[in-house]
Amino acid sequence: MSKKVRVRFAPSPTGGLHLGGVRTVLFNYLFAKQNGGDFIVRIEDTDQTRFVDGAEDYIFKTLEWCGMVPDESPLHGGPFAPYRQSERKANYRKFADQLVADGFAYYAFDTTADLEAMRTEYKTPENPSPQYNHSLREKMRNSISLSAQEVTNLLAAGTPHVVRIKMPLNDTVSFNDMIRGEVSFNTAQVDDKVLLKADGMPTYHLAVVVDDYQMQITHAFRGEEWLPSAPVHLLLWKYLGWEAEMPQWAHLPLILKPDGNGKLSKRDGDRLGFPVFAMDWTDSKTNETTVGFKEHGFLPAAFVNLLAMLGWNDGSDQEIFTMQELIAKFSMDRVHKGGAKFDYEKAKWFNHEWIKKTPVAELVDHIKILFAQKNIAISNNDLLAKVIELVKDRCTVLPDFISQSSFFFEMPATVDIAAVKPKWDDKKNMFFTELIRAYELSNQWESHDLEREFKELSAANDLKPGELMLPLRIMLVGGKFGPGVFDIAALIGKEDTCKRIKDFLSLMQHS
């Protein structure tokens, strides 16, 4: 009689979603779907000072792009609504009060200035960050140090106050992490965290416990940075009397910056020149846009794939997985403990593999949009499909299709004359003049026909085809790149092929 699996992703709407966040979603999602469970998104917006407009919308757009649709969320609704903590505000106070009544928490009236003073006063070289804990709480202004009468008066006077957990003096709290195994803490080492803020909002610590309980979350996955506060959460589950319902925890390893150490941040992407956010994010205050994987030209399947491989593998040599395969094969006990440095080169390799793997028909729409953005109208989808088929192997990100194939749809923007000029002579000039005539008369316009005619003509002129193919490429493409020249000629057609050769010839004459 195991309960239905319910997992949740609980972002705070403070900006774009980065790699680590999306990977946390992914692992949640994979685990839920594998177990036929529900994937819930809960918005943790308890800090009103950090609220950023548009961030929530961005989160849902990102999830949609990645193909991870929540079963319940503020956007999708669900039986446990509301799914925004700010809208659940009224819900938390009673639990905080209950904890106080039961002696597990207390009211604290210290002002910000009081706290600062305490930190300065007790700061020593051995203890650079003094904590509001068992040794100091008696010295502060709270319902433990103050008399019952004073507390009643302060409360009655509406004095701003917070509720803090009263950490036991010397207890051991331990739990079994799905990734790390047994982890334990001495409660003397953890401070009396604030549970309810002066504005009546819960902090993360209270909210996560209350909401996970009320939303019947069975498995709670989050980043490793939460490990130190786990004992607070564990104790809260116990103090609130919900221990039997507590979810299983898993603390995911961090994604690290590629160079040096530390966790990957948006800044690293800016600095090293690669995306860190899933999609473009524009800061509404500075109007600065941070580029995302989507806009950088990654396929969602590739993005999901590369994220999954950062800290997980199925034990085989397989690296390319579809979402369906991931759902089938994912297992929490194969998730790594250690953090992984993000390698953008490998990320591009995943995308390249996915571009090669994705059917042309699915690529057409994406690429058509990219061309439209460059003001290149594509009228012929059939031609576009053939072009994509021809160049996809050499594209690692979507915009590569533009540089690799724009010449199919318009005259080359620039022509690399310098590549041809030094070895150019009258014989070659004559050859191409004849080639135009031959091609114009040609009634076969297939790649192999064009190549045959080209070679016959070069033999007749006593020229080596090798010396002529690069010039032809430059004429048609503009540079030293692209698929086979005759494949190109075949696709751009007789008229354009001849015109480009003619144009080049006259360009040579005038330069």
Add this chain to the structure above:
RNA sequence: GGCCGGUUCGUCUAUCGGUUAGGACAGCCCCCUUUCACGGGGCAAAGACGGGUUCGAUUCCCGUACCGGCUACCA
């Protein structure tokens, strides 16, 4: 400083006590290609250190070092 976590090629990783420590990305070389890629083949490259346990440790235990996270009325 304290607490917690982590540690296999440059990077992502395989190895559930016995392997020439495997794969992938990146790098280098060769082949294919009358461009560039793709593809194929090859080279180079790793168990942080010190103790145990064991017939035998990358693997289990302890210590050290190093790295990271946390140490807010932020999440």
